[in-house]
Amino acid sequence: MMPLSLADPGQSYRVRKIGGNDKTRLHLAEMGLVVDTPLTVVAQDAGNVILRVKDSRIALNRDLALRVQVTPPAN
DSSP states (O other): OEEGGGOOTTOEEEEEEEOSOHHHHHHHHHTTOOTTOEEEEEEEETTEEEEEETTEEEEEOHHHHHHEEEEOOOO
16 A cells, blocks of 8 residues: 555555545545545646546645545556
C-alpha cells in the first residue's frame, strides 16, 4: 500500500484504506472515495492529485491524498 499522493499519473489503483478523522472520511466518501473503489490518476504535482473516479474527476490536495492508501489492481 502507498498513499495516493505518491501514485503515478496514468495508472489505475484501488482504494484500500482511508485515514483521518470522521469528518475527513465522510468528505472523501461523499466524493466517491471509499474502500475498494477503483480510480485512475489523471495528474499529480507535488502530492496534489487529479483522479478519475467512476464518471467524475476529483482534485485532492496533498493533505487529503496522504490519507488515502491505494494499491494497483490485481491482474
